[in-house]
Amino acid sequence: MINVKILLVAGLGILLLSLGCKKDSGYYSYQNQLREFDGSTLEFLQSEHQYDSFLLAVERVHLTDTLKSGLYTVFAPTDASFKQAIENMNTLRTIQGRGHMFISTVPFEQLDTLVSRYIIRDTFPSRAMVLQDGIGLTAIRYNYPMHGKFNRTDAEGHVNGGPGVIRFSDTKGVIYTNRWSNATTVAIDIKTKTGLVNVLDKDHMFGFDEFIPRMNPTVSTPWNEFPFYIPGVIGLEQFNRGGNKVAYLDFSLNNQGGQYRPADQVDITTASSENGLKVGWTETGEWMDYTVEVTETGEYDMTLRYGSGGSDGRVHLEVDGKPVVGSALVMPGTGGYDNFRDITTTIQLTAGRHLMKIYYDFANFDLRFLKFLRKGAPMTIPGVITLEDFDAGGEGVAYHDNNTGNNGGKYRPSEGVDIDFSRNEGGGYQVGWTETGEWMNYTVMVKSTGYYTTNILAGSNRSDGVVHLEFDGVDVTGQLKMPNTGDYHKRQNVTTSVYLTKGTHVMRFFVDHEGFDVKSVTFRPLN
Template sequence: MMKKITYLVNIKSLLALCIGTVLLYGGCKKDSGFYGYENEQKEFDGTIYDFLKNEHQYDSFLLAIERVHLTDTLKSGLYTVFAPTDASFKQAIDNMNTLRTIQGRAHMFISTLPYEQLDSLLCRYIVKDTFSSRVMVLQDGLALKSIRYNYPMHGKFNRTDAEGHVGGGPGVITYSDTKGVIYTNRWSKSTTVAIDIVTKNGLVNVLEKDHMFGFDEFIPRMNPTVSSPWNDYPFYIPGVIGLEQYNRGGNKVAYLDFSLNNQGGQYRPADQVDIATAGEAGLKVGWTETGEWMDYTVEITETGEYDMTLRYGSGGDDGRIHLEVDGRPVVGSALVMPGTGGYDSFRDITTTVQLTAGRHLMKVYYDFANFDLRFLKFVRKNAPMPIPGVINLEDFDPGGEGVGYHDNNERNEGGKFRPSEGVDIDFSKNEGGGYQVGWTGTGEWMNYSVNVKETGTYNTYISVGSEGTNGIFHLEFDGTDVTGQLKVPNTTGYHKRQNVVTSVFLTKGPHVMRFFVDHDGFDVKSVTFRPLN
């Protein structure tokens, strides 16, 4: 039978009590001359969520949990929670808004913080499965995984000193955000004031009140002075850039927008860039005004000429944009955009630009705004696709059936790209823009001429969507299977994508990559190769 408690045992109070006992009884000692403090087992007759709600000092934590849709999760399943108090949130938000006041930006609160930022930070406080302090006593502690994204955290149990004895006091867990690196001096750490509180579906540990929510990432994420990539990685060029995925950083840092709010509200609602659902599929940037701009961090894999295609819609002629890279106009990028018949009637316009290899900051600048924008696509001109980089699978080799691809019927079921060929291509209907290959059939394949820049191992990410678990595929290089058969997860929709992740060893030089469908039942958008090191 669990004993219900309505308060936490304050370790400092226990330590003070022990010291008081020393004065009265000559010390907290056994006959051996040493007393090893034992943390009191604390139990709560309810779920993790019930405990947090009952204590009335985790209201901010619970509000954040509700915003990222984890309330029901903490009422069931098995988890270990490292709970930040209201004081942790107050300190973080006060500091954030002090800086935003200096920067002339509107204040933000838990209810208005960017969802994706709050989600990625909050999940670090909730660990899959239950881990008591007893399993964190190893010399190196214990590696832990967050409830979402498998983000690497770490727990290490130690005893504090008491009565002059090293390790004779109450136990404390040092909980660390590892930043994804093995060097402990780069970790961000916090300690607990109460541990191993047992609930019906897991354990709760309480972080010290001086801990600032988000470890050391909250303020720079909410108030960056330098824009940073939206998806953590730069966009590879050649590749597709969904224009709603401009950099993080806010107004006047990652973008300039003159409206007071996101008038479309369909994506990144806390920002001022106006994002709506496009009539044909996916998302678009609308309500554009002359002089506005958006930044994108890009990784250009090779110096050379690129075909740059912009997909847009316009209710009038003479819309104009140009690109800048690292503050300098890109020669050939200035476009005059003819009317398309309406803001939700889209067409492509293509030009040729010269780009230089390396990581750069690319700006899309509105010289005369009377358009809505979907995405930019860059294709290397008269050259194979470089690896590392991203291969968009609609860009299979020319040559037709039996040469560039094999498809089980002659009709392009999607018809949205290369409509005269048999591969079935549709618009990508969620964020990120571009196209995806669908209606896959068992035995179908597509070929891609590639150039591997350096011999080595590459982490490989294949972006897929499916409504079931039957899909299977593999990758070949020059006829050799380099991945083995890879199963497609159920993503709950053909346009709700996840990455299937593997690694491959590739040799430097030109190759032909083949994407082979071993069993149908999925859509696929792209294959991305990143160097292992």
Template sequence: MRKILLLLSLTALFACKKGMEQYRNARPVSEVSVSTYDFLRQQGALYDTLLRLIDAVHLTDTLKNQQVTFFVPQDVSIETAMKNLNFARERLGEPGNWTLDSVPLAVWDSLLRRYIVRGIVDADSLRYADGSDLISLYGHEMNGKTSSTNASGAVGGGTQLLVYSDKNDSRFTKDWSTALTQNVDIHSKNGLMHILESQHVFGFTSFVGKAYPRSLEPIQGPYLGYPIEIPGILNAADYDEGPKEIAYHYKNPDGGKAYRNDDPGTENCSEGDNLISPGGRYNIGWISDGDWVRYTVDIKDTGKYKLELRIAGNGGGIVYLLIDDIPVSDEIAVPNTGGWQNWQSVFGTADLPEGKHLMKVVFKKANLNLHRIIFTKL
């Protein structure tokens, strides 16, 4: 009798384990009797914005009659993308009031097609270590891969999901932008749907740049994040952030990089301090004839100012100032100080207008280092 009971117990145990494994690996597959487009239409307000855009770019027939797999972004994903777009506009000083209609249809068309793949791409077809490379409409490279969440301490025992990635024209996964699914393998009359989770931002990382190309331009503006106040001290190493010919014109890109990594050379200054800003510890050098650096300044009062330039070098230099590309100072001659870190003051004057302006320090003749300029109202 004991043997029979033990055998029955073992049989029940293995049957229970088998049932658990079947349940753990089960993946519900939904099927609807309408087209992909009509299914989304039936979901109430969840996809109103998405469908409006689909209609606008003439993808309606594709989602009604063609066999495609649609990785479906939710309306909240589009709303988040629009918020990011308007934030970028405000950051660059433009009104953050763009609506869906402000974005060119070509942008919506291009990015919506990244979510659509021809044919049936179900979860089972993506069960590879590196996933499967997919080609979206318009031939953009994507990648799909299955993944599983953890549940009740069981690694990989939770819900199955897909990772859908925009490869961003790179074979390196570190460059990819990814989205996770909320529901997978919903079969429609003409295709298949995978619903992306609400945290996904529409367009992956491409939407803002395509809709508002100015956001891709290098950051321009004051290096410290705020204009340099005049009267006051302008540290030469705190020239504006921005690309060559915007923030600076420098012929020699091979100078020191003690403080900044762009072309104007920076080095530790023997008389440096950081009382005004970290840039006070450094000077600029490796200057060639005709070079200039730009500063965003906030001039408190219109009038004449005394300029005290702290310079070092072998002599023969000539420096002057521009405000908004208009000369405002006399040409200041720079003598030989006896060494590249032997600092002396040279003086000049400038007529400056009140308000925020772009100031350029122009080196008509070089052969000098510049640490700072001290502005005093006369």
């Protein structure tokens, strides 16, 4: 077997060689002086025939009309930059055994993030950038911070006697300029009827220094903004970003189910009997990675929800490349791939951030989600409180529910709190059929005194739901209005902040006014 490290080194060598070989590609005939164009920014870029690749990317991310009519400053990368980046990207993809990608096939969210950085809100002529520290600029989407600084080059022995150049920088959200990615211009202040255009140097790499590693990652990253907390639930369709052979291994050529993440190769479809998502068409030897944050070292009950038309399916977990003792599961048949059941084992996990892999030792199953709960210990803050896991003790002690039965009939069917499967993405369960005056208690252990960002994940098709959180009988949030998301299983976070003291407490989730379903409460340190 060829050593992976050798391949990566070879790939980087080819990449650097390619960059060197292409240094003289492309040609610019622009004069670095003010020009005016009798048309929109879009029409200018179209007329020059040096920006066709950029315009294709702009069209894919639905910004064409923006350049036609909006007031923006564009830092335009030419076709030479795109060609160089695409060729280098595909050189490394070939070494990694991946198919080639092009502007038309790069994942939308990646292309959108990158292209947006070249289009700046409002018009900023170079004279606005002459301050000693330049000026901050804001990309058209996501409030992404960019930066511009105008300088004059030296010419004919005169310091600062040459043409003006803008240094356009991706700040990466940090204040340290030595960590910024920089590009320079060859033409500036091209005035159109709708804005300004500055042309980037031919040696500028599209996407600054991120395009190739983003498209050819060697390390996977979390699907969501943060790692999954453990204890907690992991919807198995939410494996890491990074693509095949990095964030997962899948032997099919595309997502055969076509659901949720169509650009990836993992096969995701609908679990129709539970109205959620599942990973299907599994094959022996495949795997998926998840970045997790284990809040406390200790024993955990690990539950896998799956369906199988056969018997003796087998999986195991690995954490940071090492098999987890006790995680190997032999999965009895369930009577069909859309008939689901739980299988539980006990494992030992160590606190901290880890890369967790689920590996298919013998694949004849579809997978819904994993759930982790501490054995005989309180839930931890920071962490996620899965609301179906209220304390033991029954009506009037651990919870109050206005009816005696579990209307959803799921997870804890003998108790009064109404629990159903959490539909759509994310897996797990949620508490529904809420009524005014109901509440649930949770014993929690706060690890450090301080402020915590608090996210309540809820959904509703009405707008009158209200809740608050209590710690040891004290209201710490005030009344929080639940959003109308259009559906009880279409969820969004209601965010507030709370001040908590270190130690063990009883948290109460109180329904001030009914009309919503709720899945979890997540606490993250404010700083």
